[in-house]
Amino acid sequence: MTQKHQVILDCDTGTDDAVAIMLAALHPKVDLVGVTTVFGNAPLSATTINTLSVLDLIGRPEIPVHAGISRPLVRKAMPSERFFKTDSVADPHGTYLDIPRTSREPASTKAVDYLIETYRSATQPITLMPVGPLTNIAAAVALEPRFAEWVPQLIIMGGGHEVPNMTASAEFNIWADPDAAASVFEAGFRNVLLVPLDATHKALVTDKQCAALGALGTPAGKATETFVTRRINSYEAMQKMDIPNSAPVHDALCVAALVEPDIVTTKRCHVAVETAGALTLGRTVVDTHQRSRLEPNADVALDANADRFVAMLLEVFGQR
Ligand code: BDR
Numbered sequence: 001m002t003q004k005h006q007v008i009l010d011c012d013t014g015t016d017d018a019v020a021i022m023l024a025a026l027h028p029k030v031d032l033v034g035v036t037t038v039f040g041n042a043p044l045s046a047t048t049i050n051t052l053s054v055l056d057l058i059g060r061p062e063i064p065v066h067a068g069i070s071r072p073l074v075r076k077a078m079p080s081e082r083f084f085k086t087d088s089v090a091d092p093h094g095t096y097l098d099i100p101r102t103s104r105e106p107a108s109t110k111a112v113d114y115l116i117e118t119y120r121s122a123t124q125p126i127t128l129m130p131v132g133p134l135t136n137i138a139a140a141v142a143l144e145p146r147f148a149e150w151v152p153q154l155i156i157m158g159g160g161h162e163v164p165n166m167t168a169s170a171e172f173n174i175w176a177d178p179d180a181a182a183s184v185f186e187a188g189f190r191n192v193l194l195v196p197l198d199a200t201h202k203a204l205v206t207d208k209q210c211a212a213l214g215a216l217g218t219p220a221g222k223a224t225e226t227f228v229t230r231r232i233n234s235y236e237a238m239q240k241m242d243i244p245n246s247a248p249v250h251d252a253l254c255v256a257a258l259v260e261p262d263i264v265t266t267k268r269c270h271v272a273v274e275t276a277g278a279l280t281l282g283r284t285v286v287d288t289h290q291r292s293r294l295e296p297n298a299d300v301a302l303d304a305n306a307d308r309f310v311a312m313l314l315e316v317f318g319q320r
């Protein structure tokens with residue numbers, strides 16, 4: 001058997017991160033080495049609990065979880081608050097996932113130390129996959145100047161060229177800590193795949209596909225139905241997608257693209273992040289037409305194959 005893809009996920013675990021964790025933990029061609037957490041979809045304490053709970057649910061509690069940074073690197077807080085609304089009285093902002101809550105604690109080593117030490121001593125390539133604000137990654141770069149050189153592949157969910165979601169200019173993960181994101185794109189990582197909203201909004205999962213995932217009867221299939229249904233309901237209420245009753249599952253597309261790179265269509269571009277400007281704060285400036293004359297620093301996914309993405313979810317979550 002060919003060697004598995006080793007990966008560390010850096011997550012702000014809400015619903016789509018949860019599907020990414022399950023896909024990475026259960027895919028036969030992936031070895032999920034560890035998970036680090038960051039603030040984002042919810043406060044750090046909740047994203048960490050959600051991460052541990054997901055691993056409990058699918059029977060992978062041995063995968064280490066390291067808690068990371070709880071606020072943006074330079075700013076005191078995100079540019080503005082992010083609130084979700086749910087009809088749950090106990091959890092009105094939808095902070096926690098609808099699965100049994102863990103009683104476990106994260107590992108004692110903090111995320112940034114774990115990342116630096118793991119890459120310092122790695123004997124095999126480990127892909128680093130940040131799918132939340134880039135705060136932990138920027139901190140690792142700041143603390144250890146060789147960090148970017150040690151990481152063989154960086155797959156980031158974030159940004160949008162034509163598609164924003166947080167403001168008219170920006171996508172959430174980049175907007176939440178634009179200074180961190182800017183420093184990551186400037187850090188000299190040699191092999192960067194950026195999976196922005198342009199691609200994730202092409203890989204929509206419909207309510208019928210959700211039901212098929214649930215019908216698999218496995219913990220991962222049933223949880224994915226629950227999580228993606230929650231996503232579809234909120235997209236239906238706030239931001240209709242091209243396909244009715246569907247939603248993107250952003251972070252999981254990164255895992256799919258690791259295993260099957262041609263599931264996304266990419267263009268090599270220079271990417272920079274706007275850290276000022278009331279209207280454009282957090283915008284990923286993707287130089288699709290080489291106007292900056294700057295050396296490209298990322299492969300940017302601008303399209304994705306939804307059928308293959310859903311087929312992968314069904315196949316992997318059907319197994320256990
Ligand atoms: C990204 O922001 C987070 O809320 C999601 O988990 C995803 O990583 C989408 O903009």
Ligand code: CA
Nearest residue numbers: 012017131132
């Ligand atoms: Ca995320």
